[in-house]
Amino acid sequence: MVDRWVRNTHRGRPDQEGSLPGGRPGQDQTASWRGSPPQLPSPADPADPATDELLAVSHALFDTRNEGEILRLAMAHVSAVGPYRAEAGYLRVHGQLVLSPQAGPDHASAVDRTVRELTGRDGPVAVPGRSRGWALALHGPGGLLGYLVVTSGSRPTQAQHFLLTTLVRLTAAALSVAVAYRRQQEDALELHRLRRERATLQGRLITFMVEVGYQQAVHGALAEVAASGGGEEAITSALHALTGFPVLVEDRFGRLRSWTGPGRPDPYPEPDPARHEEMLQGVARRGGPVRIKDRLISLVRPRGEVLGVLALVDPRHDADEYTVFALEQAATSLALELAHARHLAEVELRLHRELVDDLLAGTDEASAYARSEAFGHDLHRIQYVVVVQWTSRAADDAFARTVGRAASAVGMPSLVTRRSDHVVLVAEGRPHDHALYETLARETGTPDGTIGVSARCDTPDGIPGRYQEALRALEVRRRSRSRYGTTFFDDLGLYRILGPGSEYQELEAFVREWLGQLVDYDSGHRTALVETLSRYFDCGGNYAETADSLAIHRSTLRYRLQRIREISGHDLTNVEDRLNLQVATRVWKIMLGGPD
Numbered sequence: 001m002v003d004r005w006v007r008n009t010h011r012g013r014p015d016q017e018g019s020l021p022g023g024r025p026g027q028d029q030t031a032s033w034r035g036s037p038p039q040l041p042s043p044a045d046p047a048d049p050a051t052d053e054l055l056a057v058s059h060a061l062f063d064t065r066n067e068g069e070i071l072r073l074a075m076a077h078v079s080a081v082g083p084y085r086a087e088a089g090y091l092r093v094h095g096q097l098v099l100s101p102q103a104g105p106d107h108a109s110a111v112d113r114t115v116r117e118l119t120g121r122d123g124p125v126a127v128p129g130r131s132r133g134w135a136l137a138l139h140g141p142g143g144l145l146g147y148l149v150v151t152s153g154s155r156p157t158q159a160q161h162f163l164l165t166t167l168v169r170l171t172a173a174a175l176s177v178a179v180a181y182r183r184q185q186e187d188a189l190e191l192h193r194l195r196r197e198r199a200t201l202q203g204r205l206i207t208f209m210v211e212v213g214y215q216q217a218v219h220g221a222l223a224e225v226a227a228s229g230g231g232e233e234a235i236t237s238a239l240h241a242l243t244g245f246p247v248l249v250e251d252r253f254g255r256l257r258s259w260t261g262p263g264r265p266d267p268y269p270e271p272d273p274a275r276h277e278e279m280l281q282g283v284a285r286r287g288g289p290v291r292i293k294d295r296l297i298s299l300v301r302p303r304g305e306v307l308g309v310l311a312l313v314d315p316r317h318d319a320d321e322y323t324v325f326a327l328e329q330a331a332t333s334l335a336l337e338l339a340h341a342r343h344l345a346e347v348e349l350r351l352h353r354e355l356v357d358d359l360l361a362g363t364d365e366a367s368a369y370a371r372s373e374a375f376g377h378d379l380h381r382i383q384y385v386v387v388v389q390w391t392s393r394a395a396d397d398a399f400a401r402t403v404g405r406a407a408s409a410v411g412m413p414s415l416v417t418r419r420s421d422h423v424v425l426v427a428e429g430r431p432h433d434h435a436l437y438e439t440l441a442r443e444t445g446t447p448d449g450t451i452g453v454s455a456r457c458d459t460p461d462g463i464p465g466r467y468q469e470a471l472r473a474l475e476v477r478r479r480s481r482s483r484y485g486t487t488f489f490d491d492l493g494l495y496r497i498l499g500p501g502s503e504y505q506e507l508e509a510f511v512r513e514w515l516g517q518l519v520d521y522d523s524g525h526r527t528a529l530v531e532t533l534s535r536y537f538d539c540g541g542n543y544a545e546t547a548d549s550l551a552i553h554r555s556t557l558r559y560r561l562q563r564i565r566e567i568s569g570h571d572l573t574n575v576e577d578r579l580n581l582q583v584a585t586r587v588w589k590i591m592l593g594g595p596d
Helices: 002-009 049-063 067-081 105-117 158-227 232-243 273-286 321-361 365-374 397-409 435-444 460-479 493-497 505-525 529-538 543-550 554-568 575-590
Strands: 084-093 096-099 132-140 143-152 247-251 256-260 290-292 295-300 308-313 383-390 414-418 423-428 449-453 485-488
Touching: 049 067, 049 158, 067 084, 067 143, 067 158, 084 105, 084 158, 096 105, 105 132, 105 143, 132 158, 143 158, 158 232, 158 321, 232 247, 232 256, 232 308, 232 321, 273 290, 273 295, 295 321, 308 321, 321 365, 321 414, 321 423, 321 460, 365 460, 383 397, 383 435, 383 460, 397 414, 397 423, 397 435, 423 460, 435 449, 435 485, 449 460, 460 485, 505 529, 505 554, 505 575, 529 543, 529 554, 529 575, 543 554
Parallel strands: 449 485
Antiparallel strands: 084 096, 084 143, 132 143, 247 256, 247 308, 290 295, 295 308, 383 423, 383 449, 414 423
């Protein structure tokens, strides 16, 4: 068919670009290409540069084993052997012709149907914008390998036709080699897969013979731990000995409880609460141990409630079904252990609550001392009452346990109880300024908590009064602009007079009485006279310090203070006025939303 195409192009000179003799410009010339095939063209001149190009291309074609690259090279060098242009290329993939990416979308849509209808034969194609087009089949020993779609802008010589024919045959041969190589690789991979499958079956046959013995060993090891009264550490140590993998236990919130074996991260990464909760839900839905990245994870959940996670660290994915079995059995044993420990903690918390409730309400000292000693708490030491409230957490038993654990973690021995919206601790010794808050912020994953701490208490009969002080400190902190953090009653100063539950109407009226005109003036004129007055008092009336803190000149400060006297009608040199103004600015700043 290549010969027929060349023969037809030699029947006469084209009347003009895009037409053959006897035709009109732009007329479909497919019919003029039909007829008996001509004689084979004579070989090309060896001295022709196109021949050298073809030799170079032939080396490149046979140097690659990628069929797509072979087709690309052939298409790229069609123009080097004559007045040809490669319009499209096809490869046969799984019995279907697949268009090469080098073809333009317009050509693809115009040529595609014709090429597919040729079913392995050469044949003419109509390419938009081209006068002569032919689809040249690429055949190999196994049948059709693909197609080259070529157009000619002018009549090719016999030598050029020979070079094109040679390029087509070289391309088909290179594709045949590449296909054979690919099939050889596929056969090798299949043989490798079959060998691995055979090895796997043999391994399963061998391991099946010892499966019962292994299961008995797992049950025996965990039963021995339970009989000896071993707790969490003993269970994880037994699992590590049975599997050889590092073993870890995390609590419900993703924080590390214990690690047995090598490779413990230091520090252990802080969990992301949202992602950890999503992970727990995903493992719970799937049931049984689940692989997540380098860990094999099993939930510890007696009676359906998740208490934590038991996991094996297996970065190379070496864990087998025996490892999974051991993990499942250990998770069951750990669930029983943690459920028992939780039950004891709940009983202890209830007894603690009863004692703390009595202390907060007032009880006889002899009974209080005796009961606290039973819990290992020394009421003879100085005590502080601590009140904890967290916006994102209900004040239930779970949060009370969390607060108790956090207090222990920061070295604050405490008795714990809870109220409707807060948790109460009676703590030995003065708490650290921020340690409990920071620990709880990490435990809960949120910083939106408020803590109030009472003054010191020397005897149990003073605890009820100290509880009110702690509530007062918490209330002042909660109503301030920096509402999250820890406030000590000793640091309240003037605000000790504020009782818990107050709605601050008197404070607002007081501030309005002394600062109302200045506040209104600032609002209407976009000035900062109240802030200037507050900063003046904070700096002890020092002009230089006040001006520096406000980043203004001292003459500007004097002008503002004069305007404050004029607008408010209060005299800053009067001791009574000065005191009331200072108190009013402090309340305005801390309690009623004034700027820092």
